[in-house]
Amino acid sequence: MASADIKPKSISRAKKWSDEIENLYRFQQAGYRDEIEYKQVKQVDMVDRWPETGFVKKLQRRDNTFYYYNKQRECEDKEVHKVKVYAY
Template sequence: MSSPKSMSRATGWSEEVENLFRFQQAGYRDEVEYVQVKHGASVDKWPESGFVKKLQLRDNTFYYYNRRRECPDQDVHKVKVYVY
């Protein structure tokens, strides 16, 4: 498992921050960790926005997300951005 070299907090909303918010809400650092934990499982994304559509949690239940933004402005600073 590759571990991140550093971590910072998001300062503004972007598509990347939106997807990180969704992964972290589901209990993963980011897409890298999700693919490692789920042994290469592909991430289901909305075709028009590129946002994560569905994630499988570690207990094999699922989180489903809307095609529109879900990360509220007041939660943007809570999103962790990892550098590998």
Template sequence: MSSGVLDRSGQPKSMKRAQRWTGEVEDLYRFQQAGYRDELEYRQIKQTEIDRWPDTGFVKKLQRRDNTFYYYNRKRECDDREVHKVKVYAY
């Protein structure tokens, strides 16, 4: 995520659904599975570094809001039939 200019609340201006799989959609899928909007919201709430797979760059592990963890594979986990469920936010 870029550190562009955000409003003070950090709330998104708009949302659209993903149309096709990309690396960004894969990461959003993982954050949303763990109960967060995206990487920005995760960093605001957890204030911790994000573990990523060194070869693919995908998220490796996320802490859910109930403090349990989700562990992800290094390969794609968001199937084509799940792509349309991923929300892509614009700030």
């Protein structure tokens, strides 16, 4: 399966919060780079999201435990710079 080998070309740090950064924060908390890596590792097509906000709702970690997230923003301003943004 060729798609299992998608590797990022570059990496940068988030500068300011956005919906995209919020979701990256959630994937990275659960131990993944981003949604692409999560789907590869877990072999899933869909990620559970809050319909109201589009934020990730639930992620399965590599040890098969689950992370559950709130509907509202969880990534505080002081955490934003820790979020890694991968370019493919």
